[in-house]
Amino acid sequence: MVHEAIPPTQEAGSASGLAEGRWPEGAILVVDDEPGMRNFLVKTLAPRCRFVVAAASAEEGEQWMRAQRFDLVILDIALPGVSGVQWLHTLREQGYGGEVILITAFASLDTAIEALRAGASDFILKPFRVPQILNAVRQCHERARLRRENYVLRRHARPSRSEGTPLIGVSAATERLRAAIARVAPTPSTVLLQGESGTGKELVARALHAASPRAAGPFVAVQCGTLAPELLARELFGHARGPHGAHDGLFVYAQGGTLFLDEVADLPPAVQASLLRVLEELHIRPVGSQQTVPVDVRVIAATNRPLADEVAAGRFREDLYFRLRVVDIELPPLRQRREDIPALVEHFVATLAPALGVAPLEVDADAMALLQQYHWPGNVRELRNWVERSLILGEVNVSALYPPLRERPACAPGQPLDLETLQRRHIQAVLDSVGGDKTRAAQLLGVSRRTLERRAAEWAAQDGSAR
CATH class of the missing domain: 1.10.8.60 (Helicase, Ruva Protein; domain 3)
Structure with missing residues (x-):
């Protein structure tokens, strides 16, 4: 659904039935003071992107940024009030790590250099044709996709050694597992997988993802017991500032897909509290940020220790336990x-x-x-x-x-x-x-x-x- 300069207090919808060639993860904010340019960009991008809104000033764009996460901002340099380059500096200081395309009708070499130093991903001169802006947007989405994949692979993801599909076999226990996956996969509910080590909990999680409406989205797996509490919070929720600048967390990288929390019983208390808030509010707050980011992620958790016992021992929050086990699937041991x-x-x-x-x-x-x-x-x-x-x-x-x-x-x-x-x-x-x-x-x-x-x-x- 497309919106032109709608106050952020109103609800913004999203398109469904995505056609081939679209960017389903693409939420784009257009900021330009010219109504004709805003209308042109919205009409050009709306058929290809999940969500497009337009604002007439940096101040109005700031309102949208507080209410919605955007993968890309298309920003005019010459704006009334705060200029595009000035607002870009502010965005980067606030921790926005998304792509930004700067557009202008009055360019010089100094302007281009200033734009790139401010953190622009691309710089386009007006007037431009439809193929030019579409190619720039496509390249931005591709860079963002590669950055997400590289981050997940480099920073957290464990190589998955296939132990065989959990659906192999004819035993009654396997048939029950197969039926549970078929019944639960189409739902958006949080799932808790419990079973001994080696029973294939991640494989069941991947099967649930593959059979769900989120199959086209990412499947992101994280081992909860491998990082210190402060690092785990940054990995999951992102951070606004750090030694290498702002970075999105795994919840953002799993947008539209599934986040698999393996060995969830190892979550430290502080992260348990944050995770409970995310599941209740469907928003995350990056470490060091005052802004919340909406998330659209299905959470599947797994543990090889009975989580009810961890609750009874005071090591795991009871309220989080009930949030995670909306659906509880017990994986049988091989014996x-x-x-x-x-x-x-x-x-x-x-x-x-x-x-x-x-x-x-x-x-x-x-x-x-x-x-x-x-x-x-x-x-x-x-x-x-x-x-x-x-x-x-x-x-x-x-x-x-x-x-x-x-x-x-x-x-x-x-x-x-x-x-x-x-x-x-x-x-x-x-x-x-x-x-x-x-x-x-x-x-x-x-x-x-x-x-x-x-x-x-x-x-x-x-x-x-x-x-």
Whole structure:
């Protein structure tokens, strides 16, 4: 929807049914004192952009900037009152990091230099033709898109090691998960994914995004426990000032898409409070800024620790917990969907063998039966790693999952192994492979060192009592 010089107190709409060739993320503010130029630019850009408004002065443009976030400002230099270059300086000092195209009918080399020093992205002389302004706008959007992608990849995004689509398998647990994704994906509701490490929470989040109306928008994932509280706030909400200038946060970069907050239980208290406010108000306040920025983002959160327990322990806000779990999806561990293991193994062999440049391997029925009997404490991630290791070594080595224990005799042939013994053997094998380094073993197993030490102490006590 297009608006010409509408007071910011009125509601501004957005266009729907975006046609090919449009810039769906493009919210543009046109500031020019000439009604004819404003009308020309609005009519030219409206069919191609999500949102276009026009103002007749810097003062009126300032009102719009306080009410709405703009990806691009097209700004006339010769304005009544505050000039375009003066207002551009103010915008940059206030932390506006978007693109700015300066336009003027009275240009000189000094004017152009001053405009670029003030932070203009482009400089166009009047009169200009439609292709010229469209090309400039297109280049601005492309620069902004590349800047967002580079920021996400460089500053926060973890490389996603595919553990197989969560929809692979025929077990009842997988069918329930498939049905939950189909039911929840089309809604705008916040989703909380809970499950053990390695169960594929990020993959489910990506499946929800891909099946949602936001699929054309970005999917931005952030690991909440990897940064200090003050840095995490800057990453999520942006900052108005800093050593490298103003910068948008991940909420802005996820506009129109999905923001995935992995291991949300690790959020520090201050960031929990800020996140709650964002979910309630749908606005963010960049660090160091007095202005709020509207956001249009679906939040999917995930944790491998029961969040209700974190609330009960006083480590997580109860009000935020209820905001996040509008929809709660529990991901089953692999031991609860053993019927899926053959299909997962087949999938991993088919995808990993070409990537590794090795020949695929056949897993016979006896080996598959042992794989299905194993406890898999690391879940699907551990299964994937086992397949990768087998491909690299060129053999299906199931026995690596069941090392013999010196403390106890091996089971008789054909006798089923209980889950406790299977888990102990696997953990002992991992410890042996890293020379007893419990920190490294815990990382490989996908558990905390404290959990590993607790299990080792339990087994030591059992061995002592057995003697």
